[in-house]
Amino acid sequence: MNPTKIGPARDLLTAGLSNSAIARQLHVDKHDVATLRTEMGLPNVPAQPLTVEQKWRQRVRPAVGGHLEWTGERATGSGTPVMRHSGQAYTAARIAYRIKHGTDPQGYAAPGCGMRHCVSPDHIDDLPRRQRDRAALRIVHGKPGRPATCRHGHDQAEHGQYLPDGTAYCARCSADRKKVGTAR
Structure with a gap:
């Protein structure tokens, strides 16, 4: 040392x-x-039985603008804030969503505030909330409604999603392109 x-x-x-x-x-x-x-000559500190939410709270600190910054572990490569508790891995955003809403998110949880990796429970949305907000943004910007099918015939009621700026895209086509890219 x-x-x-x-x-x-x-x-x-x-x-x-x-x-x-x-x-x-x-x-x-x-x-x-x-x-x-x-x-x-000091004994080891006994393990403290914290809940996943209590452990999460120990790993955040306030940031400007009401955001919360993660001080704990991050996933290699993406830098996504993560945490392990009782042998299970969680994203910090998933725990933040559960703190705010009392349930687990549908799809992945992510900040809707624009700050990358913010973990403030007030800023975390799940997939349905993000898509709802992005669809509303599309309307505000005067963009036309999403088509019933994409150019490859995928049903957009099932596969249609929106980018943060409200641009519509087909998640199925996007996943198919990634599969082709990975195969190469």
Whole structure:
């Protein structure tokens, strides 16, 4: 462990924080914290049985504009805020949606506020809510209604969706294009 981090780590150990919490806060290896704990003769902190929502609340901080920023783990590649609880993985947005609405989202949960990866429960929408809002935006912009079928004949009542700007598209065609791209 970096010598400049030993003093703060000792203080946090004495204050009763867990090895993982100290490692996260000081950006050090939790095994180094465990070694320091043993040297100090301190027992391990008993696991705290938090609910998934309580654990989620420990990993957010306020940001400008009423947004909430995720301070926890992120998925590799996409950077999506994620969290593990009782052996199960969750997206932070899914938990935020459940906090606000009391139910799990239909489809994937995502912020509708425009801030990438915002996890404020007030800003998270599920697929039906996003599509409803985007359809309304389409009307406000004076765009025509969505056609009954796409150019490939897919029923748009089933496969039709909207982009954030209200542009209509066929989710089935989009999925088919991705399959072809992946196969190459």
